[in-house]
Amino acid sequence: MTDTYYLVSDLHIGGDEQLRHVDFREELIGFLRDLERGDEDAELLINGDAFGLWEFTEVEGPAKFDALVADYPELFAQLRATGERVPITLIPGNHDYELAAHDEYVDRLAEYNVTLDQSVSITRAVGDHVVHVEHGMQQDPNNRIPDFGNPYANPPGYFVNRQITSRAGRLSGRGKYNWLRDIQAVTPTTQIPDWLLSNYFYREMSAWLRFAVVPFLLLFNTALWYVGIVALDATGIWSLPMEVVQDALALFGPVGYLVDIVLAVNLVLVGLLGVIAVPLYVFFRDVRKTLRRFGLVRESDGEDPVEKYLDRAREIFRTDPAVAVYVYGHTHRPSTTDVDERLVINTGTWLKRLHRVDPVVGLLPPVYYASYRLNYFRLTAAEDGGVRVDYEVVDKPDPDDETLLQRLLTRTPESEAPIPETTVVDPPVSSPPPEEGATEPVEK
Secondary structure, three states, X not given: OOOEEEEXXXXXXXXXXXXXXXXXXXXXXXXXHHXXXXXXXXXXXXXXXOEOHHHOOOOOOOHHHHHHHHHOHHHHHHHHHHHHHOOEEXXXXXXXXXXXXXXXXXXXXXXXXXXXXXXXXEEEEXXXXXXEEEOOHHHOOOOOOOOOOOOOOOOHHHHHHHHHHHHHHHHHHHOOOOOHHHHHHOOOHHHHHHHHHHHHHHHHOOHHHHHHHHHHHHOHHHHHHHHHHHHHHHOOOOOHHHHHHHHHHHOOOHHHHHHHHHHHHHHHHHHHHHHHHHHHHHHHHHHHHHHHHOOOOOOOOOOOOOHHHXXXXXXXXXXXXXXXXXXXXXXXXXXXXXXXXXXEEEOOOOOOEEEEEOOOOOOOOOEEEEEOOEEEEEEEEOOOOOEEEEEEXXXXXXXXXXXHHHHHHOOOOOOOOOOOOEEEEOOOOOOOOOOOOOEOOOOO
């Protein structure tokens, strides 16, 4: 019986043009090389979205595998070498769902010592318990595969990636900073419009135009107060605030005069916005109602996105009490969560992770700070028969590619909640674990 299981997910390797770039290529090859050189009786489980097959639009079907091998020969060579000593098992995610729909991939991956299990989920026995592993897309309405195994059963997310993500990969090289290729790192996808606006403003906008509008945007919040002061003075209700402002600006000479001009311009802009705000609100409200009627937008139900995966874990724990650990990925947010004396693991991603930070003042676009968390989980049997979960991070410096203006306008993002280095799970067992390698039937 295998003693140790390593778990990773959401590598998203491959795609059109700039999406072919893999920031963590050397680190991934190094991780595989360490497994090859180790002496553990181990298995590597890749929990979906190993490849970005949805992001290929210039080739179709299993020909995408040929493109992957051509683009990443060193990686596939290392998979073959590692797989000779450590079994490697891969299950499909949504971005590489085609792995479940074309049997040719089973043989092609086997050439590189990778076992493709085309099931929705798999289980492994660890100690006295069972670990249940699935990618998690089946809990996401936009990416749930309605007829798993059917090559034509593509969810809405498939078409979004074909039309938006892949196109971003083709266009990214035309930008000043080649930033569009990071679109896969934007989660949730509802953040994409703000992320696009942010990168246009801080990276693509003409420098002279950006620095011309920054003073107006920085003082926009102040201008809102200025509107109230002007209104009080104009109506004769209270003139003292206007006198104080004018006297304060006069102390700074030409600089104060310039600030006064900026405030006056902002005052005009606020007035114009006030005039058009009502008709714009009515218009956008009607557009949203129409899109909702056609099912193109959904109303938020206020539910925490993580909760649906915790509910899925509770369902698994209830159905099979032998399961001590439920593992999923998909959301790119690594975590461990205690649920009913058991453990829920999110395996995260090796892509860049983007953290939104709003500017401290002014009406300016948010800044997205990039970082890496190249993590994996190691599961072994604890001495008392439970499951020991070790959390490891492969060291990689953060990109540190924010512009000076972005840093001046924002505070450094807060550190993420730490994940315990070691967790031991040992819930009561009321039924024997299934045989190692048992899988959940493929949905048809």
